[in-house]
Amino acid sequence: MAPDINISDRPPSIADLLAARPHLTMHAMDGLTLEGAPLNAIADQVGTPVWVYGFGTIRSRLRSLNAAMAGMNVAVHFAMKANDSLAVLKVIGLAGAGVDVVSSGELRRALAAGISAQNIVFSGVGKTAGEMAEALAAGIAQLNVESAEELETLSAVAVRCGRVANVALRVNPDVAAPTHTKIATGRAGDKFGIAHHEIVSLYAHAAGLPGLRPVGLAVHIGSQIVSAGPFRDAYARIAGLVRELRQAGLRVEVVDCGGGLGIGYRDEPGGSPAALAGAIRATLADLDLRLMIEPGRWLVGPAGVLLASVVRNKRTGENRFVILDAAMNDLIRPAMYEAWHGIVPVSAADAIMPVGPADIVGPVCESGDLFARARPLPDLAPGARVAILDSGAYGAVMSSAYNARPLAAEVMVDGDTWAVIRQRQPVEDLWARDVIPPFLK
Numbered sequence: 001m002a003p004d005i006n007i008s009d010r011p012p013s014i015a016d017l018l019a020a021r022p023h024l025t026m027h028a029m030d031g032l033t034l035e036g037a038p039l040n041a042i043a044d045q046v047g048t049p050v051w052v053y054g055f056g057t058i059r060s061r062l063r064s065l066n067a068a069m070a071g072m073n074v075a076v077h078f079a080m081k082a083n084d085s086l087a088v089l090k091v092i093g094l095a096g097a098g099v100d101v102v103s104s105g106e107l108r109r110a111l112a113a114g115i116s117a118q119n120i121v122f123s124g125v126g127k128t129a130g131e132m133a134e135a136l137a138a139g140i141a142q143l144n145v146e147s148a149e150e151l152e153t154l155s156a157v158a159v160r161c162g163r164v165a166n167v168a169l170r171v172n173p174d175v176a177a178p179t180h181t182k183i184a185t186g187r188a189g190d191k192f193g194i195a196h197h198e199i200v201s202l203y204a205h206a207a208g209l210p211g212l213r214p215v216g217l218a219v220h221i222g223s224q225i226v227s228a229g230p231f232r233d234a235y236a237r238i239a240g241l242v243r244e245l246r247q248a249g250l251r252v253e254v255v256d257c258g259g260g261l262g263i264g265y266r267d268e269p270g271g272s273p274a275a276l277a278g279a280i281r282a283t284l285a286d287l288d289l290r291l292m293i294e295p296g297r298w299l300v301g302p303a304g305v306l307l308a309s310v311v312r313n314k315r316t317g318e319n320r321f322v323i324l325d326a327a328m329n330d331l332i333r334p335a336m337y338e339a340w341h342g343i344v345p346v347s348a349a350d351a352i353m354p355v356g357p358a359d360i361v362g363p364v365c366e367s368g369d370l371f372a373r374a375r376p377l378p379d380l381a382p383g384a385r386v387a388i389l390d391s392g393a394y395g396a397v398m399s400s401a402y403n404a405r406p407l408a409a410e411v412m413v414d415g416d417t418w419a420v421i422r423q424r425q426p427v428e429d430l431w432a433r434d435v436i437p438p439f440l441k
């Protein structure tokens with residue numbers, strides 16, 4: 001048999017990338033716009049690199065997620081580790097959704113953004129006693145507990161604070177989600193959750209511990225999952241456990257279904273809210289539960305771009321390198337997960353020029369500082385700008401100041417207006433807390 005010509009080996013063109021992303025449009029005069037706002041104008045005023053998020057895109061994605069869940073009792077808790085900007089949290093809060101936090105810092109950020117404590121769930125494998133006390137004092141809705149050891153600590157902290165903690169046990173369902181190994185979290189060997197065969201006895205134990213009120217179960221099998229199968233498998237296990245717990249006479253009111261719904265970064269289809277809703281409907285919907293979902297990436301990923309300017313073109317032998325002023329310290333996903341991000345010229349004139357393969361890199365002193373290899377792009381003169389697509393999740397939040405590169409500015413677009421939502425970090429901030437000890441003076 002002749003080998004198939006796999007057309008999906010050919011990366012999507014600039015036109016393909018834009019056609020799949022209706023909030024991004026190329027205008028003959030203004031160049032690339034996000035929800036109508038010209039990205040060149042934003043870069044002119046704020047400089048590059050800069051992250052730009054669309055308010056309308058986040059809001060409409062949240063609406064379609066809620067619409068898909070219609071008829072079921074499902075509350076959305078945005079996993080704010082995907083994007084913790086106060087303005088983004090405000091969008092989430094205004095839409096009536098809550099958040100999932102994984103640290104005291106995130107809890108304080110969420111409260112600072114006006115998210116009500118009643119709409120906050122605390123997840124994570126390593127909550128400290130201090131973080132537990134803070135969460136209980138704030139009166140958050142629920143803590144998702146990941147081990148027997150954590151349960152003992154939480155009970156002691158709750159008693160000491162004179163509070164009762166609503167607790168869900170996070171189940172490790174031993175489901176291998178088809179995703180990058182660094183973001184799969186539901187396999188038996190992963191650090192997350194409690195083995196499902198230990199859940200019933202631990203839940204009964206928790207019910208007897210002072211200061212704790214076990215309310216249900218939680219599960220989160222990983223991130224960037226685009227098919228419904230792994231969700232259905234995990235939720236079926238959870239449904240089985242709910243029945244077992246109830247048969248043992250234990251009250252189960254809540255199941256937190258976690259996050260993980262993926263998006264299409266290249267030309268692959270993204271995860272669908274309807275398919276996720278279908279997995280929930282098929283497994284958990286008839287159990288008279290309050291259900292939660294914790295999407296992060298799906299809500300905000302497609303809503304953001306990272307704008308960068310070309311510093312220089314460099315040709316060595318066969319290779320053409322386009323060196324940007326953004327780097328792995330800004331967006332680490334390509335270096336960390338071999339992630340593929342679309343890259344589109346911002347000027348309309350650039351976008352219609354003939355393309356040839358280019359390696360798109362940053363200036364950081366690491367060969368891994370590479371956004372794309374052999375990407376079909378036009379010649380881009382120094383100063384030309386590009387948008388790195390689908391950067392709204394796990395983008396700015398994972399930035400570092402490596403190579404003494406300050407954290408980039410962030411902007412939110414609303415219709416034809418836009419605003420800076422996080423100022424560019426002044427470079428002096430980078431050593432403001434450095435101390436030269438007396439013996440060096």
Ligand SMILES: *Cc1c(COP(=O)(O)O)cnc(C)c1O
Nearest residue numbers: 079123223259260294295296297
């Ligand atoms: C990371 C995380 C999420 C969100 O994952 P996404 O893939 O961004 O949807 C949800 N819940 C928990 C517990 C997480 O750790």
